[in-house]
Structures are given as structure tokens and as C-alpha cells.
Amino acid sequence: MTTIIEAAPGRKAAPGRDGAPTPMLSIRGLQTFYGKICALKGIDMDVNEGEIVTLIGANGAGKSTLMMTIFGSPRAREGSITYEGRDITRLPTHEIARLEIAQSPEGRRIFPRMTVYENLQMGAAINGFAHFDRDLERAFTIFPRLKERAQQRGGTLSGGEQQMLAIARALMSRPRLLLLDEPSLGLAPLIVKQIFDVIRDLNKTEGLTVFLVEQNAFHALKLADRGYVMVNGLITLSGTGKELLSRPEVRAAYLEGGH
Amino acid sequence: MLMDTKTPVPGAASTAARPAPPFDAVAALKSAAFSGAVTLGLGFPLLAYDTHPDISNALVVLPRWSWAIWAAVIVFAGRFIGLMVGARPRAAKRPQQLRVPSRSEGFVKANLAWFAVAALVAFPLVMVGALGANGSLKWINNYGIQILIYVMLGWGLNIVVGLAGLLDLGYVAFYAVGAYSYALLSTTYGLSFWICLPLAGILAAFWGMILGFPVLRLRGDYLAIVTLAFGEIIRIVLINWTDLTNGYAGISAIPRATFFGVPFKDGEGGFADLFGIEYNPIQRTIFLFYVILALALLTNAVTLRLRRLPVGRAWEALREDEIACRSLGINTVNTKLTAFALGAMFGGFAGSFFAVRQAFVSPESFTFIESATILAIVVLGGMGSQIGVALAATVLIGGTELLRELDFLKRIFGDGFDPVQYRMLIFGGGMVLMMIWRPRGIIATRSPSIFLKERKAISGDMVKEGHG
Numbered sequence: 001m002t003t004i005i006e007a008a009p010g011r012k013a014a015p016g017r018d019g020a021p022t023p024m025l026s027i028r029g030l031q032t033f034y035g036k037i038c039a040l041k042g043i044d045m046d047v048n049e050g051e052i053v054t055l056i057g058a059n060g061a062g063k064s065t066l067m068m069t070i071f072g073s074p075r076a077r078e079g080s081i082t083y084e085g086r087d088i089t090r091l092p093t094h095e096i097a098r099l100e101i102a103q104s105p106e107g108r109r110i111f112p113r114m115t116v117y118e119n120l121q122m123g124a125a126i127n128g129f130a131h132f133d134r135d136l137e138r139a140f141t142i143f144p145r146l147k148e149r150a151q152q153r154g155g156t157l158s159g160g161e162q163q164m165l166a167i168a169r170a171l172m173s174r175p176r177l178l179l180l181d182e183p184s185l186g187l188a189p190l191i192v193k194q195i196f197d198v199i200r201d202l203n204k205t206e207g208l209t210v211f212l213v214e215q216n217a218f219h220a221l222k223l224a225d226r227g228y229v230m231v232n233g234l235i236t237l238s239g240t241g242k243e244l245l246s247r248p249e250v251r252a253a254y255l256e257g258g259h
Numbered sequence: 260m261l262m263d264t265k266t267p268v269p270g271a272a273s274t275a276a277r278p279a280p281p282f283d284a285v286a287a288l289k290s291a292a293f294s295g296a297v298t299l300g301l302g303f304p305l306l307a308y309d310t311h312p313d314i315s316n317a318l319v320v321l322p323r324w325s326w327a328i329w330a331a332v333i334v335f336a337g338r339f340i341g342l343m344v345g346a347r348p349r350a351a352k353r354p355q356q357l358r359v360p361s362r363s364e365g366f367v368k369a370n371l372a373w374f375a376v377a378a379l380v381a382f383p384l385v386m387v388g389a390l391g392a393n394g395s396l397k398w399i400n401n402y403g404i405q406i407l408i409y410v411m412l413g414w415g416l417n418i419v420v421g422l423a424g425l426l427d428l429g430y431v432a433f434y435a436v437g438a439y440s441y442a443l444l445s446t447t448y449g450l451s452f453w454i455c456l457p458l459a460g461i462l463a464a465f466w467g468m469i470l471g472f473p474v475l476r477l478r479g480d481y482l483a484i485v486t487l488a489f490g491e492i493i494r495i496v497l498i499n500w501t502d503l504t505n506g507y508a509g510i511s512a513i514p515r516a517t518f519f520g521v522p523f524k525d526g527e528g529g530f531a532d533l534f535g536i537e538y539n540p541i542q543r544t545i546f547l548f549y550v551i552l553a554l555a556l557l558t559n560a561v562t563l564r565l566r567r568l569p570v571g572r573a574w575e576a577l578r579e580d581e582i583a584c585r586s587l588g589i590n591t592v593n594t595k596l597t598a599f600a601l602g603a604m605f606g607g608f609a610g611s612f613f614a615v616r617q618a619f620v621s622p623e624s625f626t627f628i629e630s631a632t633i634l635a636i637v638v639l640g641g642m643g644s645q646i647g648v649a650l651a652a653t654v655l656i657g658g659t660e661l662l663r664e665l666d667f668l669k670r671i672f673g674d675g676f677d678p679v680q681y682r683m684l685i686f687g688g689g690m691v692l693m694m695i696w697r698p699r700g701i702i703a704t705r706s707p708s709i710f711l712k713e714r715k716a717i718s719g720d721m722v723k724e725g726h727g
Contacts, residue, residue, distance in 0.1 A: 114579060126587065173587070
């Protein structure tokens with residue numbers, strides 16, 4: 001199975017263009033409940049191959065819920081999630097992870113008592129360590145910092161290093177779609193920039209498709225090809241990153257006073 | 260947990276030599292008086308009155324104030340002296356440095372396990388040689404075999420609790436399943452120990468899965484409660500299903516262990532006869548010692564091997580973070596069930612051995628206190644540490660046996676004094692001290708299962724606690 005896709009110019013599917021390929025990830029009418037509380041009230045969203053798509057919104061808007069629902073926990077009550085033409089709405093989480101989708105969950109969730117090396121190894125568990133050595137080299141090339149810390153316990157890393165580890169771990173399974181949940185959470189601006197640069201590079205050079213959930217709207221929209229704005233479990237706006245950045249309501253709600 | 264400042268820093272010596280504050284006698288007196296008052300308050304209901312039932316079972320209360328007052332005085336004096344000594348300027352501590360182990364030390368450390376195994380193999384023979392057949396029986400049976408059973412149980416439970424992080428308070432249930440499996444299969448169908456042993460393991464593993472399924476979604480406290488209930492269910496079924504298990508009376512006359520079919524008996528066709536040596540009952544005991552040693556080492560070998568395989572790493576990852584595990588494509592259901600099943604299987608082996616050793620099983624051997632003891636061994640030893648668990652088992656079980664040796668104390672405290680009665684008190688005190696000094700167990704380091712270049716143990720103090 002080919003995993004790393006060579007960069008191919010023109011592969012990016014521009015949004016809104018006629019005759020665009022079917023989206024890689026397509027979400028239709030998605031509803032998720034926590035008990036009786038409706039967290040997602042019917043989401044429609046597409047992620048095309050080769051794109052960086054970002055989802056921004058305030059605290060409690062349902063961004064992370066959407067991210068988790070894509071991975072099957074919690075389960076969607078209504079609607080469908082289609083990945084490469086396959087309905088994955090009811091698939092168990094660990095099987096979704098085998099479809100070359102990787103997730104770096106909110107709050108990093110690295111394994112604190114295992115070493116950096118072991119953490120990365122866990123990321124490669126899915127494909128049976130087929131190209132472990134090469135992928136490890138790649139991870140260390142992307143984040144040289146992790147190489148210095150390879151023998152250290154995950155829990156002893158700084159916040160930024162932990163985030164790097166979380167992303168590197170997710171990349172170990174050679175995903176084609178990477179779901180990132182708030183990689184900038186609690187990090188210094190310089191580290192946020194580094195991490196966003198890495199995401200951009202991965203997208204440019206390897207054609208990695210990225211779905212990025214962020215509160216840091218300014219950085220996320222600058223990085224993304226397209227963006228969605230979520231308010232109270234509903235998508236209220238969508239468009240290219242630039243468009244959204246220039247929209248007065250987006251500026252008012254997410255940018256003014258922030259950056 | 261905050262970063263511990265115990266991190267050795269070269270050059271920390273300069274701070275260690277700072278002058279101690281002068282001794283403040285008034286403050287120390289106040290503090291000591293407070294401690295004495297607390298002791299008096301706490302001791303008043305316990306020490307100030309002697310209570311016991313008389314012949315007609317009525318309560319007799321005799322005042323015994325001197326005890327409470329003495330206790331308060333002792334605490335007062337102890338606290339005061341402690342403060343006085345503590346305030347004295349200490350000799351500057353030697354600088355703590357990053358210790359680089361020498362080569363010979365490294366060799367001993369690397370092969371420590373093999374030395375320990377060699378010592379254990381030699382143990383019964385040395386004992387017989389030194390103390391004779393009769394004198395050594397106690398040491399091989401009460402100490403050797405008994406401790407090794409708990410080492411094995413501790414290692415088995417370590418898979419579930421230490422590696423997979425699933426708090427199991429009903430582990431004794433699998434021990435019971437193993438013991439009754441052998442007892443029933445051998446008395447009913449006449450199957451030999453060596454056939455029953457794997458069967459007992461399989462049956463226990465099966466029960467481990469049965470326990471595993473309903474508790475898949477539970478973690479921490481909730482899981483602990485359900486496993487506790489499971490342990491009790493098994494025990495109560497064993498008590499009440501009298502047709503099968505003979506209830507409280509238990510199953511007796513379980514066939515004894517044979518040397519792969521050759522019985523340990525005097526005369527023709529026995530073990531001694533076969534090897535042309537003089538018959539002695541100790542031969543069976545020594546054989547049993549080697550059997551449990553082999554079983555315990557098997558448990559250890561399997562655990563160490565599995566830790567290096569994907570399933571073992573998945574257990575540890577599961578202990579660390581279940582959500583992250585799932586997002587990395589690990590099937591948490593299978594991971595948990597294998598942990599329960601494997602842990603239970605080793606419990607079953609140990610139970611089966613227990614039955615063949617005692618030749619008698621009854622539900623009384625499988626009470627909650629057994630589960631608690633095994634769990635205490637795992638926690639005191641250091642979760643996930645094989646050597647720590649072995650050490651803790653030796654201390655806890657060997658310590659209990661040692662209390663029986665302290666007969667001379669009767670001469671000091673009178674004939675009614677039985678040190679064994681104080682087992683739980685000592686046990687509890689030890690737990691409290693451990694919590695203060697080594698909150699993460701005797702061996703708090705976890706050595707990584709894979710290495711980039713060299714092996715490097717990592718102190719548990721450095722990392723925040725796992726999210727139970």
C-alpha cells in the first residue's frame with residue numbers, strides 16, 4: 001500500500017471548482033449527543049485530498065466532539081461520515097485508525113511513563129512496524145528535538161515537545177489524513193509557529209491532508225486552504241482561509257483582542 | 260505531582276552546608292506538648308479503659324489511665340528529643356552526584372536475576388545439607404514454597420494491575436478456580452497433576468475473560484468494586500454449591516503430587532526406590548519447591564517476553580492513556596481481555612499448585628484478605644516491577660512466617676502474647692511508612708522495553724502519577 005504520496009503539483013482540489021474530485025472525508029447531517037444534550041446539531045463538511053482544512057470556534061462549540069465523532073467515540077446518532085467512499089460512521093475506533101487516518105487528540109495524550117521512543121513505537125503499531133526505522137528517521141528529521149529526548153519519558157518533556165511527540169506519533173502510521181486537535185493549546189507563540197510550519201511542510205512536500213481543529217483562529221486560517229466556523233454545534237460560516245480572515249464577523253468573534 | 264527535587268545535581272553540596280537555624284526550646288516544647296495532647300486524646304478510648312467480656316458475656320470496663328498517660332509522656336519526650344536532635348547542625352552531606360556504575364557493578368546488576376535463580380535452585384539442597392531433613396522442612400515448605408506461591412501470584416496480578424493498569428481486587432477468584440479445578444478433576448476423574456495444571460490455567464483464563472467482558476468500560480474505582488464483587492461471588496458459589504464443592508467442608512484427599520507418575524512413597528515403586536536412595540518425606544517437599552519455582556519463573560519469563568511484544572506494550576500504553584490507545588488503532592477490548600485472561604491463567608496455575616500441595620481445598624483459603632495481600636505485594640513492590648514484586652512477597656509472606664519464630668517475646672510480654680496476632684498492625688504500619696518513603700513501591704523505576712542505544716532505567720519520581 002502506498003503511503004507517502006509524492007508531492008504532485010496540481011493535485012490539490014481547489015474548493016468550489018466544478019468537477020472537483022469526490023472529497024476524501026465527507027460529513028453529512030452529523031448529530032452527536034452526550035446523553036440528552038445535543039452537541040453536534042447536523043454538521044456538513046468536506047475535506048478534499050491534499051487540503052488543509054481548519055475548524056475554528058469558541059470553547060464548547062463542539063469542535064473536539066466533531067473530531068472525536070469522526071473517530072467513532074462518541075458515536076454519531078444521525079448522519080454519515082464517509083472516508084474515501086466508505087461509510088465509517090459505525091466502524092470501531094481502532095478500525096478507523098487503520099484506514100490511514102491518524103489523530104492527535106486534544107491535550108496531546110502522550111504516554112507519560114513511556115519513553116519518547118516507545119511512544120513513537122506505539123504509533124507504528126497499526127502497520128506492524130513495517131517501515132519503523134525509516135519512519136523513525138523521518139520523525140526525527142521533522143522534529144530533531146525528539147531525537148535528543150528519545151530515551152526520556154514522555155511525561156518529562158515540555159509542553160511543546162509533548163505536542164511534537166503527539167504529532168510525530170500520529171505520523172508513525174503513515175496516515176494520508178491527519179486530524180489535529182488544538183496543537184497550539186498552551187504553547188508559546190514561537191513553538192506554535194514551529195508546529196504550524198511543520199504542518200504546512202508536511203502538506204506541501206508529502207501531500208498530507210490535514211484537518212485542523214483550532215482556537216487560535218488567526219494562525220489556523222492563515223495556514224488553511226479552507227475553513228469552517230462552528231458555533232454551538234452548527235457550522236455557521238465556511239470559505240477559504242483568506243475569505244474567513246477578512247470577514248468582519250469572524251474578526252469580531254475570534255480575532256479582535258486576540259492577535 | 261511536582262517535579263521532585265531529588266534530582267541529583269552536581270554541586271548541590273554548597274547548599275547542604277548552610278548553617279542550621281538555632282534550636283528554639285519554647286517552640287519545641289509547644290510542639291511536643293501538642294503531640295502529647297493528641298496522643299492522650301487518641302489514646303483515651305483505646306488505652307485508658309481495659310474492656311473485656313466476663314463469663315456471662317457482660318462487658319467489664321476497668322480504668323487503666325496509667326497507660327494513656329505513659330503513652331502521652333513517651334510521645335511528648337520523643338517529639339521533644341526528635342526536635343532537639345533535628346535542630347543540631349549536621350555534618351555537611353556529601354555531594355550527591357550522578358553515579359556512574361562501575362563495570363563490575365554493571366555485571367552483577369545485569370546478571371542479578373541469574374544469581375537469584377541459582378541461589379533459589381540451590382536453596383533446598385543447602386538447607387537439607389545444613390539442617391538435616393527434619394530441620395529444613397520448615398524452611399523449604401513454610402518459607403520457600405509459601406513465598407514462591409505469592410511471588411507467582413504477585414507476578415500474575417502484576418500483568419493486570421502493574422502493566423495494564425486494571426485495578427483487580429478479586430484476583431483470588433482465579434486462584435480459587437485453579438485450586439478447585441485440580442481438586443475436582445483429580446478426585447472425580449483421576450486426572451494427574453500434570454494434565455490438570457494446564458486445564459486449570461485454561462479454566463481460570465476463561466473466567467478471566469468472563470470477568471473481563473462486563474468490566475470493559477470500567478476503570479479505576481468502579482473496576483475495583485466490580486472485581487471485588489466477582490471475587491466474593493466465586494467464593495460464595497464455592498460455599499453454597501455443596502453438591503459439587505462440598506461447601507465449607509471443602510475437598511479433601513486430593514491426590515498428592517507425583518514425580519511425573521512416580522509417587523513419593525516408601526517402598527517398592529516409589530521415588531526413593533527408583534533412584535536408589537533412602538525414603539524421606541522431604542523429597543516430596545523439595546520436588547514441590549522446584550515445581551513452584553519453575554512455575555514462578557515461567558510467569559516471569561512470559562511477562563518479560565510479552566512486555567517486548569506489541570501486546571505487552573499495548574498493555575502499558577493502555578495503563579497510560581486509553582483514549583490515545585484507541586486513536587492509535589489499538590483494539591482496547593482485546594488488549595484488556597488478554598491482560599485479564601493471562602493474569603487469571605497464572606493465578607489458576609498457582610491455585611492448582613496450592614491444591615496439590617495442601618491436598619485439601621476449602622473456600623476459607625480464598626477470602627478477600629488473600630486478594631488484598633496479593634495486591635499489596637504488587638503495590639508495595641512497585642507496579643510493573645518484577646523484582647520489586649518478588650522482594651515485596653518475600654518481605655510480606657516471609658515476615659509473617661518470621662513472626663511465628665519470635666517465641667522469646669512471650670518471656671517479655673507474658674504467655675498470652677502471640678506476635679502473629681500483630682501481623683496486620685505491623686503490615687499496616689509498614690504500608691504507612693512505605694507511603695512516606697517510597698510512595699511508588701520498592702522498585703519505582705520502569706525500565707523501557709526497547710532501547711535506542713543503551714538501557715537506562717528511569718526513576719518514577721520524575722514523572723507525574725498515571726491517571727489511575
